[in-house]
Amino acid sequence: MSLTDTGAQQCALYAMVGLTGFMFGAYFQQESSIRQLFGMIKKDPYLFHHRKKLYPLLSTFRTDLESRLWNRSMCLTDRIRNRLVFSLFDAFSCVFFEKRFEMNSPDLLDLIKYGLPSTDNLYVHKDYVVSQDRSTNAPKWMCEHLKGNYKKLTTGADGDALHLRYNDVYVLSCGATRTCKAFQRGIWRKLEQHVTEMTEKFGSVYVYTGPMYLPSCRLSEDWSLEYQIVDWIPLPMPSHYFKVLIIDPQLAGCSPYMEGYIIDNKNMPTSVSSSTELIDYLCDIAEIERHTGLRFFDGVQTVVRFGKHKYKIDKSSEQPSVLN
Template identity: 55%
Template sequence: MSMNESRAHQWALYALAGLTGFVCGAFVQQEASIRQLFHQIRRDPYIYHHRHKLYPMLSTFRTDHETRLWNSSTSLADKFRELVVSPIFDFVSAALMLKTDSATTTDLLDLIKYGLPSTENLYVHKDYIVSQDMCTNAPRWICEHFRGDYQKMSSDEGGYSNLNLRYNDVYVLSCGSMKICKVFKRKIWNDLEKYVSTKAKEFGSVYTYTGPIYTPSCHENGKWTMKYDVFDWIPMPVPSHYFKVLIVESRIPGLYPFMEGYIIENSRMVGGKLSDHRAKIDEIERFTGLQFNKVLQPVVQFDKNSFKVDTRAWAGRFEEISEPLVTLPANKEVKEF
């Protein structure tokens, strides 16, 4: 081999080594950035909400960020990252004694699995996440996750708790004033809390969104008014109703998540059966301006003589259900279930 050929071969090896080092460095930098982003997503709801805009910035090498975030990736490359690369990162971090955040806040992915109804003024607590409405000086919604071991607070001599909610929830939803949240002392709200507890024990996991609804009252003279109450010298609007949206998910294979909605009047006189207060999700959205998970809500399309339910909107289902429309007699009413 001539001198020139030896040098050319040597320079080729240098170039290959440099290129390999560059690729490895870029890969390491990407993985470190992704791990840091996932860490921040689990702590900051705003980063979680805008995560899809951040993913392209970290895509030097192809990877499915969303499936990796939820630990549901099945590709060989991501399995290699999980089983080989991640332990190496953890070992190097421990060896170099890199600073890590040891905060014990709740993993947000456990609370906001099904999304955020809104993103205004979010506050993360240990057991829930809440959106504060600065215009009314009260929360817009509070999100909680109940598991099968969920136990309601102890009952009093009357058979149910005076507050019918955990203290933190009452304080958050009422800003510390039980004069505003009259419904929380009623048995119907206690029935709703028991229902959530029953579903959590039956299916293993229930997500709930709870918040106020403000609708004006119409008087006999045709005028509409909103009720206010003074709390700490600050006038606060009194909610006309409270809503609760349930997302029930089962850990049993073959059973898919489903949604339920309830609207209960904020009054000392409210009562009746819990089923009487069932409400459609889009009705709650119309009253509150919030947006709940659309993936779990079926799409119904009406044709001339039939209706079709597109169940592809339900996670894990891809078939369609089509049924003929039934013409009811004129003296019959349509009943909703």
């Protein structure tokens, strides 16, 4: 073998080693960036909302980031990546970077699995996420994830279980319970009891609750909206409150489905006839979206079909029963 051939082989070997090192470095950089992005997505609701726009910026090599985020894909490649690449990343981070103390924060993947109705002024609590409406100084909506063993507020003056959660009463009313008259009604207690039953039955329910501001027509045929003076500032009073349930069954063969309810925000005297049946407050999700401007998860179908005095379930979708 001539000296020229030997030099050519060495150059080819060096080039192959360099290319391999470059590819491995690029792959390692991609995976470390993806891991950091996943960590930030779990803490920042805005990154969670816009995550799919960020994926292409990190996809040097083809990978299904959305499936990996939700741990839906656990093939051999994923196992090798988790054991080898992430272990190397942790080792390098401990050696070359200062390990920072991270405060405990809720996992947004557990709180807002089915997305955000809007992205205005978001605040994350360990038990819920809330969107604040600064124009009315009140929340626009709040989202909770209830599991089979969640604790509810069951205290009342008469000692009966009210099925009212602390979050609903105090967060949405900003501490002024007189604003939320709907929460004092028996029908709202029935709704909360229904949420409790669905949670205990299916193991996981995502609950969106918020106010609605709809004008009413009086005898003079003028449309008006009720206001209340708070700290010398007139603020609109909610005319209704909505609740959207996304039942996420933890049972084999069951698919998620949605329910929507609208309850007017006023005290009903006993002399005034008002329906006490929860089904009469069942509504289409699109109606809530139309009046509030919010957008709920469109990947889950509303399987409840309701008429004037009855309802039924779409049997073709093989969903679990909604109400007993």
